[in-house]
Amino acid sequence: MAADLYSIRDRVALITGGSRGIGQAIAELFAERGAQVIVCSRRQASVDEVAAAIRARGGRAHAFAAHVGKLEEIERLLGRIEEQGLEPDILVNNAGISPPVTGEFCDTTPALWDKIMDVNLRGPFFLTAAVARKMAKRGSGTIVNISTTSARMAQPEIGAYCVSKAALDAMTRVFARELGPKGIRVNGISCGVIRTVMGEHTLSDPQRYADFVRISPIKRPGLPEEVAAAALFLASGASSYTTGETMQVDGGVLS
Numbered sequence: 001m002a003a004d005l006y007s008i009r010d011r012v013a014l015i016t017g018g019s020r021g022i023g024q025a026i027a028e029l030f031a032e033r034g035a036q037v038i039v040c041s042r043r044q045a046s047v048d049e050v051a052a053a054i055r056a057r058g059g060r061a062h063a064f065a066a067h068v069g070k071l072e073e074i075e076r077l078l079g080r081i082e083e084q085g086l087e088p089d090i091l092v093n094n095a096g097i098s099p100p101v102t103g104e105f106c107d108t109t110p111a112l113w114d115k116i117m118d119v120n121l122r123g124p125f126f127l128t129a130a131v132a133r134k135m136a137k138r139g140s141g142t143i144v145n146i147s148t149t150s151a152r153m154a155q156p157e158i159g160a161y162c163v164s165k166a167a168l169d170a171m172t173r174v175f176a177r178e179l180g181p182k183g184i185r186v187n188g189i190s191c192g193v194i195r196t197v198m199g200e201h202t203l204s205d206p207q208r209y210a211d212f213v214r215i216s217p218i219k220r221p222g223l224p225e226e227v228a229a230a231a232l233f234l235a236s237g238a239s240s241y242t243t244g245e246t247m248q249v250d251g252g253v254l255s
């Protein structure tokens with residue numbers, strides 16, 4: 001396969017949750033590959049820092065704060081992107097939260113349920129719908145949803161998170177079917193334990209970490225860069241015949 005099949009040069013890529021962890025690694029890799037990246041998270045100072053570092057290395061980056069769980073902030077984000085004359089060719093729905101349920105899954109409060117669903121599902125749904133409408137007019141685009149093995153391997157202490165991401169995987173398939181004829185491909189990445197702030201939930205707890213290593217063929221957590229490499233494949237023409245797929249980047253945990 002020719003190396004330029006992975007090219008995303010001059011594409012505009014919107015990455016949510018780009019201020020640290022997996023989103024930051026995706027923004028950095030995409031910028032290094034010549035894309036113009038739009039980094040978004042709730043805190044302006046954090047995304048400014050990531051964008052400035054990318055620009056310092058010769059890349060092109062914009063930074064906009066937005067809470068993806070709030071539809072009015074998504075609208076404002078899209079307005080700011082348009083004001084800059086930018087239209088995303090690539091959307092990475094990466095921002096996500098996984099606060100543990102206090103007690104059992106049955107004890108999930110409506111407030112916690114709403115918070116998790118708003119950020120992990122409602123936001124990505126409406127952001128994708130808005131971005132896809134514009135991609136459809138141009139007849140091309142790629143969308144990558146960052147999911148988790150927990151969508152298929154139930155973990156009651158983060159039960160609402162599992163449900164939100166299982167629904168995100170369903171969203172990937174439904175959007176892929178609807179948008180395929182319009183030239184837009186939609187895929188997901190199901191991450192295992194990755195070394196980030198969110199990954200600390202497993203990594204910092206000796207029992208959880210031991211349990212994870214026991215079921216992991218690769219016997220170590222993944223790195224954000226290893227997820228970014230898969231995102232590059234799915235965002236670029238290298239994956240031109242793949243849509244509706246959520247690929248495992250989990251060190252083999254679900255094998």
Ligand SMILES: NC(=O)c1ccc[n+]([C@@H]2O[C@H](COP(=O)([O-])OP(=O)(O)OC[C@H]3O[C@@H](n4cnc5c(N)ncnc54)[C@H](OP(=O)(O)O)[C@@H]3O)[C@@H](O)[C@H]2O)c1
Pocket residue numbers: 016017018019020021022023040041042043046066067068069093094095096097098119146147148149190191192193194195196197198199
């Ligand atoms: N790390 C893992 O082990 C793992 C495993 C499976 C799946 N994942 C998935 O991978 C994705 C990235 O996780 P990560 O590990 O990189 O987590 P992380 O280190 O906690 O980073 C989360 C990112 O999302 C942003 N964010 C959080 N809430 C947001 C909101 N409401 N609106 C916009 N941005 C928001 C954060 O920035 P601000 O705080 O500035 O908003 C940050 O940039 C998530 O979807 C997660 O579910 C991670």
